[in-house]
Amino acid sequence: MVDTWHVPGFTEVDVLGTGGFGRVVLAKHDASGRMAAIKYLRAEYLADARIADGFRREAWLLSGVRSAHVVRLFDFVETPDGAALVMEAVPGVSLRALLAAENVLAPESALAILKGSLLGLADAHAAGVVHRDYKPGNVLVSREGESKLVDFGLATLDGHNGLTAGSPSYMAPEQWSGQPGMPATDVYAATCVFYQCVTGQVPFRADTTEGLRSLHQAAPVPVDAVPEALRPLIARGMAKDPAWRPATAHAFVSELETVARKAYGKNWEKRGWKRLAASAAALTALTPLALLATAGTAAAPVGAGTAAGIAGGVGGGVPATGSGVGATAVIAGKIAAAVLVVGALVAGGVAIFANHDDPPAQAAALTVGLQTTSGRDPALPVTYDLQFPQVSGGPDPAVRQRINDALRAPVDKRLKAIRDGVAGNREMFQERGDTAAAHTTARILLRTPSLLSVRYDHDLDSDVLSHTTWRFPETVNVDLGTGQLLGPKDMFRPEVLTAAGMRTLTQRLEPVTKNGFCRVPTIDGAGEKVTIDAADRGSGTDHVPGAAIGFTATGAEFEIQWYDLGCDTASGKETVTLPYNGIGDLLLPKFLTMLGKPAPASSPPASPPPSTSVSPAPTTPSLGQSAQGPTYTNPRFGFTALISESYLATPYAPPNGEGMTFSSSDADATLTVWGANSTQSAAQAMAGAVAAVEADGGQVTYQKVEGDRYSVSGYQGDGKIFYERGFTGSASMAALRWVYPREDKDQFDGLVSSTVEGFRPGDLSRPH
Structure with missing residues (x-):
C-alpha cells in the first residue's frame, strides 16, 4: 500500500496539513470544478484495526451531525489502497493560527468565535455525539465571519467511553479519569479555549502530564486574569463537577449571550466579527484556501457518485442542488447496494459511506445535567435565576425534545406567573422601589432507565409579592421512554384513585407528618380533619393526591402545602416521605417497575383498615418474624x-x-x-x-x-x-x-x- 492513492474523480491542488496518521489536501472535483477538503489516512494504518476503525467511526459520527457550524462530511471512501473523508472546504484559518498571530483577542471577538463553535457542539450533542477534542486547532474561523468545528477523530457517542485521550491543556477532570464522554466535557474544553483567547495563555501549565492532570482536577480556576464581566461564565464552564457546568453547549450559548449583552451591548457579536475580519482574511490569503474565492467550495461535489461508478457502475451521481445537507443529498438512485456498514467492501473493492444514510446502530446513552437561565426582564422589575434539568443523547430526538420541554416547563410557567404578578402590582412596585428576584433550584430525586423524577424549589425575594404562596416546591416525573409526563393515573392503582383509596393514603401519610393532618376550624370549634384527597377541596375534582409527588431511592416524597388542603395559611408546607413498604401496594406494578422496585404480591385495601391507626397494632412478633x-x-x-x-x-x-x-x-x-x-x-x-x-x-x-x-x-x-x-x-x-x-x-x-x-x-x- 502506498500514499499515492487518491479519491477517484478529484485532482489534488495543495496540501492543507499533515499529521501522524495522514494528510489533509485541497482537491478539485474534476467534473464540476468545485473544491473539497479530503482527509486521507496513511496506507500503512489500514492494517491497524484500531486506527482504521477509529477513522471509520469518525465518518459514522460526522454523518449524524447536521450543522452550519460543523464542517460537513460529504463521503467516506475506502479501498484496499487507502481511505479518505471527503469534506466541505471552508475559506478560513484555524483558531490556533489566529492566536499565534494575535495572541489575545478582544472579548467580543472571543465570544463570537466561542458562540459559533458552541452552536456546532450543540448540534453534535443533539445527535448524541461528544467531540472530546475541542482545541484551537479544531476550530475554523472563516473570513466571512463564522466559526466551525472540524476533526471528530476522538469523538464518542454521548455516554460511551472513548480513549482517555484528548489535548491535555483542555481536558476536563472526568476525561482525565477515562469516564464516558458527555456534553459537559466539551463545555469544559471550550471554556478553556475561550480563557486562552482572552488571556493569551491556557488556564493551567505544568511540567508533567500528571501535574497538569492534578491542576485540572483540583486547582481553582484562575479567573483573576479574565475580564471581570466574563469571570462567572468561565467559572461555570470550568466547574470541576460536570453537574455544575451548563449541561449542553446549547445551554452555554444562552448564558454566553446573556453575559455578552450585559457586558458589551446588543451589537457585541457584530463588532467581534468585524475586528476579526481583517486578520482572518490576511491569514487565509497565505494558504491554499485562498483559491476558494474563485474556484468555489464543494457545496455540490459528487464524490459518492464518482466512487460508486468506479465500484462497478452501482450508481451514478449528479451534483446536489444546495439543499444544505451535503453532496449526497441528491443522487440518481440511493446507491443502496454500495453504501454498507463501514469496513465492508462492495464489488470493485470500494466502500462508501455517504451522509444521507442511517446513523450508527448503537444508540447514544441518555444523560442528564442541570442548567440555569438567568437575566433581567427588559420591561418589568423582575430578575431571575432559574435552574432546571435537561437531557442529551438518546436514540430518538423527538422523545428527547419532549423530555426537555417537560423539564423546562416549570421554570417557564414560574417566570410567567411572577411577571403577571408584578404587572398587576406595577404601581406598588414603583412606590416601594421593589424588584422581584425569582430563584429556582432543581434536584434530581431519582433516575432509572425508564423514569426521571425532579424536584424544583421555587423562591422569590420581594416585599410586594411576600405571601408564602409565592414560595413552594414542585415535582415532575417523566417517562424517559416516551417523553410524557406521568400523572396520578400513571402511578396509582385504579382502586386507589377513589374516595376510599385516598382515605387509605391519608392514613398512611399521617404518622410520618410532623403534626398530623389539621382540622378545619368552624364556628363551633374544630371541624373534620382534612385529607390528601384533592376532591375534598372542590366539586368536580378527581380523587387524586392533593400534593406534588416525587420519587427517591427509598420512597415517595409528598410536597404538601397545608393551606391547599384546607388548613390555615400559617400551617405552611411540609415534605413527607413515605417509604415504599408503606406505599408500594398502592402503586401500579408497571410504575413500580419503572421505579426499579418489585411489585407487592397483594393488592391494596379498597378502604381504610377498621382501626384508627395506620395499621393494626401487632402483637409482639416472635424471633424471625x-x-x-x-x-x-x-x-x-x-x-x-x-x-x-x-x-x-x-x-x-x-x-x-x-x-x-x-x-x-x-x-x-x-x-x-x-x-x-x-x-x-x-x-x-x-x-x-x-x-x-x-x-x-x-x-x-x-x-x-x-x-x-x-x-x-x-x-x-x-x-x-x-x-x-x-x-x-x-x-x-x-x-x-x-x-x-x-x-x-x-x-x-x-x-x-x-x-x-x-x-x-x-x-x-x-x-x-
Missing part, C-alpha cells in the same frame, strides 16, 4: 415507628422497658425502637447514650437537646454510623436508634430521616 404492616406500635408503651416489612423483628428488652429490633441481613442495618419507665431528663438520657458509645470505642460527632427531645449521632466502635432520637417525659421515655454501614450512607439518609420524622413516642406522662 416480620412486623405486620408499615408501622410497629408497641402495645405496652404506645409508641409507633415506621418500619420496613422486609426487615426481621427481634424482641429488645432494655432496663425497665421493652421494644423491638428490626434488622436487614442484606444491608447489615438495624432499627431499634423501645420504651422504658424513667424520670431522666433529655439531657441525662443523651449523656447516657454518649457515655455508652464512647465506652465501646465509638465517636460522637453530633449531640443536641431540644426541650424533652434529644438527638445524638456518630460512629460506633465497629465503624458503623448510628443515629439515636429519644423523647422523655415525667414518667417514661421512648427512643429509636438506626445503625448502618458508613459506605451505605447515601442509601440510608432518606429512610432514616423519614423514620425519625414518623416516630410517635406515645404517652410519656405515666409509667407503663
Whole structure:
C-alpha cells in the first residue's frame, strides 16, 4: 500500500496539513470544478484495526451531525489502497493560527468565535455525539465571519467511553479519569479555549502530564486574569463537577449571550466579527484556501457518485442542488447496494459511506445535567435565576425534545406567573422601589432507565409579592421512554384513585407528618380533619393526591402545602416521605417497575383498615418474624415507628422497658425502637447514650437537646454510623436508634430521616 492513492474523480491542488496518521489536501472535483477538503489516512494504518476503525467511526459520527457550524462530511471512501473523508472546504484559518498571530483577542471577538463553535457542539450533542477534542486547532474561523468545528477523530457517542485521550491543556477532570464522554466535557474544553483567547495563555501549565492532570482536577480556576464581566461564565464552564457546568453547549450559548449583552451591548457579536475580519482574511490569503474565492467550495461535489461508478457502475451521481445537507443529498438512485456498514467492501473493492444514510446502530446513552437561565426582564422589575434539568443523547430526538420541554416547563410557567404578578402590582412596585428576584433550584430525586423524577424549589425575594404562596416546591416525573409526563393515573392503582383509596393514603401519610393532618376550624370549634384527597377541596375534582409527588431511592416524597388542603395559611408546607413498604401496594406494578422496585404480591385495601391507626397494632412478633404492616406500635408503651416489612423483628428488652429490633441481613442495618419507665431528663438520657458509645470505642460527632427531645449521632466502635432520637417525659421515655454501614450512607439518609420524622413516642406522662 502506498500514499499515492487518491479519491477517484478529484485532482489534488495543495496540501492543507499533515499529521501522524495522514494528510489533509485541497482537491478539485474534476467534473464540476468545485473544491473539497479530503482527509486521507496513511496506507500503512489500514492494517491497524484500531486506527482504521477509529477513522471509520469518525465518518459514522460526522454523518449524524447536521450543522452550519460543523464542517460537513460529504463521503467516506475506502479501498484496499487507502481511505479518505471527503469534506466541505471552508475559506478560513484555524483558531490556533489566529492566536499565534494575535495572541489575545478582544472579548467580543472571543465570544463570537466561542458562540459559533458552541452552536456546532450543540448540534453534535443533539445527535448524541461528544467531540472530546475541542482545541484551537479544531476550530475554523472563516473570513466571512463564522466559526466551525472540524476533526471528530476522538469523538464518542454521548455516554460511551472513548480513549482517555484528548489535548491535555483542555481536558476536563472526568476525561482525565477515562469516564464516558458527555456534553459537559466539551463545555469544559471550550471554556478553556475561550480563557486562552482572552488571556493569551491556557488556564493551567505544568511540567508533567500528571501535574497538569492534578491542576485540572483540583486547582481553582484562575479567573483573576479574565475580564471581570466574563469571570462567572468561565467559572461555570470550568466547574470541576460536570453537574455544575451548563449541561449542553446549547445551554452555554444562552448564558454566553446573556453575559455578552450585559457586558458589551446588543451589537457585541457584530463588532467581534468585524475586528476579526481583517486578520482572518490576511491569514487565509497565505494558504491554499485562498483559491476558494474563485474556484468555489464543494457545496455540490459528487464524490459518492464518482466512487460508486468506479465500484462497478452501482450508481451514478449528479451534483446536489444546495439543499444544505451535503453532496449526497441528491443522487440518481440511493446507491443502496454500495453504501454498507463501514469496513465492508462492495464489488470493485470500494466502500462508501455517504451522509444521507442511517446513523450508527448503537444508540447514544441518555444523560442528564442541570442548567440555569438567568437575566433581567427588559420591561418589568423582575430578575431571575432559574435552574432546571435537561437531557442529551438518546436514540430518538423527538422523545428527547419532549423530555426537555417537560423539564423546562416549570421554570417557564414560574417566570410567567411572577411577571403577571408584578404587572398587576406595577404601581406598588414603583412606590416601594421593589424588584422581584425569582430563584429556582432543581434536584434530581431519582433516575432509572425508564423514569426521571425532579424536584424544583421555587423562591422569590420581594416585599410586594411576600405571601408564602409565592414560595413552594414542585415535582415532575417523566417517562424517559416516551417523553410524557406521568400523572396520578400513571402511578396509582385504579382502586386507589377513589374516595376510599385516598382515605387509605391519608392514613398512611399521617404518622410520618410532623403534626398530623389539621382540622378545619368552624364556628363551633374544630371541624373534620382534612385529607390528601384533592376532591375534598372542590366539586368536580378527581380523587387524586392533593400534593406534588416525587420519587427517591427509598420512597415517595409528598410536597404538601397545608393551606391547599384546607388548613390555615400559617400551617405552611411540609415534605413527607413515605417509604415504599408503606406505599408500594398502592402503586401500579408497571410504575413500580419503572421505579426499579418489585411489585407487592397483594393488592391494596379498597378502604381504610377498621382501626384508627395506620395499621393494626401487632402483637409482639416472635424471633424471625416480620412486623405486620408499615408501622410497629408497641402495645405496652404506645409508641409507633415506621418500619420496613422486609426487615426481621427481634424482641429488645432494655432496663425497665421493652421494644423491638428490626434488622436487614442484606444491608447489615438495624432499627431499634423501645420504651422504658424513667424520670431522666433529655439531657441525662443523651449523656447516657454518649457515655455508652464512647465506652465501646465509638465517636460522637453530633449531640443536641431540644426541650424533652434529644438527638445524638456518630460512629460506633465497629465503624458503623448510628443515629439515636429519644423523647422523655415525667414518667417514661421512648427512643429509636438506626445503625448502618458508613459506605451505605447515601442509601440510608432518606429512610432514616423519614423514620425519625414518623416516630410517635406515645404517652410519656405515666409509667407503663
